[in-house]
Amino acid sequence: MEAYARPRVVVSKCLEFEACRYNGDVIYNNVIKKLMDYVDFVPVCPEVEIGLGTPRETIRIVKKVHEHLLIQPSTGRDVTADMHSFTDNYLSTVTDTDGFILKTRSPSCGVKEVKVYASTEKGPAIGNASGLFGGKVADRFSHLAVEEEGRLNxxxxxxxxxxxxxxxxxxxxxxxxxxxxxxxxxxxxxxxxxxxxxxxxxxxxxxxxxxxxxxxxxxxxxxxxxxxxxxxxxxxxxxxxxxxxxxxxxxxxxxxxxxxxxxxxxxxxxxxxxxxxxxxxxxxxxxxxxxxxxxxxxxxxxxxxxxxxxxxxxxxxxxxx
Incomplete structure (x- = not known):
């Protein structure tokens, strides 16, 4: 059998690539580490790209009527429009790509089972949804290989x-x-x-x-x-x-x-x-x-x-x- 083709994969930057998680950490992941010799990765952090910085106050998905908003509870800042704008612009440039590996349960990158809250106040989650970035990836690129790093275990x-x-x-x-x-x-x-x-x-x-x-x-x-x-x-x-x-x-x-x-x-x-x-x-x-x-x-x-x-x-x- 001839040598395997090298897939091109968009990956959440906090997974093995850069200390850009909200708390300033990098997440070490054996699956991604092992793939590095066989895959061309394209790291991205939507939260950093919209200017939230590292480290940063956490953000969460808040349900308002029929809309999911991306809110920073500690400041009350609404970054929903910023995230939608970045996501649409970024995904429009994604070509010659075979898959995505995104951060599990992230309010930006999560593909599924991201917690949704009723408000910015302390309280239990009222449901699950997709992250704003991850959800659009799943919708636009369902024909590609799309997964969250946690599920790859x-x-x-x-x-x-x-x-x-x-x-x-x-x-x-x-x-x-x-x-x-x-x-x-x-x-x-x-x-x-x-x-x-x-x-x-x-x-x-x-x-x-x-x-x-x-x-x-x-x-x-x-x-x-x-x-x-x-x-x-x-x-x-x-x-x-x-x-x-x-x-x-x-x-x-x-x-x-x-x-x-x-x-x-x-x-x-x-x-x-x-x-x-x-x-x-x-x-x-x-x-x-x-x-x-x-x-x-x-x-x-x-x-x-x-x-x-x-x-x-x-x-x-x-x-x-």
């Missing part, structure tokens, strides 16, 4: 994020090379796309089949939209099993009854959540090596992102655990 969420991020980066790299390169991309990602959405994969197949009829420009446009749709949900246990069976068919006629039986036993254990999916992919890849299946060995399904990003503690977990 979960293996399943992190695996899906990495898969989408590196797949989109790979696609962005081949786009300028034209339709032939996109068809090669489709072939190399075929089983991965199948695991995430077989119906969408069929749509993508039809788009490429009609390439001559629709022309290169329209074909690429339609294919891009379908690719972003593929990752709307995570690969599930049943989807992974179906793909594994498809791959196994390539070798089945050359395997002994005991080898075939062992594969089906492994599949049942995975179905019962007693075996990680990595056991199955390792077995399938071993068969691909044994039978020198060069086409299969190019499949990103076996490793959609750099292997080093997997923690040792992740090895016992499957993609839908």
């Amino acid at each position: 979960n293996f399943t969420i992190r695996d899906r994020f990495y898969t989408k991020l590196f797949t989109l980066a790979s696609f962005r790299r081949v786009l300028p090379k034209g339709l032939d390169a996109i068809m090669a991309f489709h072939d190399n990602n075929y089983y991965l796309l199948m695991a995430y959405s077989r119906p969408t994969l069929k749509v993508m197949d039809r788009i490429l089949i009609k390439a001559q009829e629709n022309g290169e420009r329209l074909t690429i446009e339609l294919y891009s939209k379908a690719l972003h749709k593929v990752f709307n949900r995570a690969a599930r246990n049943d989807s992974n099993r179906n793909v594994a069976r498809e791959i196994f068919k390539r070798f089945e006629s050359n395997l002994s009854p005991n080898e075939i039986s062992f594969f089906h036993e492994l599949m049942q254990k995975y179905s019962d959540k007693k075996e990680p999916f990595s056991s199955i992919t390792t077995l399938l890849k071993a068969h691909a090596v044994r039978f020198d299946d060069k086409k299969l060995l190019k499949q990103t399904f076996f490793r959609p992102y750099p292997e080093i990003l997997l923690e040792i503690s992740d090895s016992g977990k499957g993609r839908d655990y």
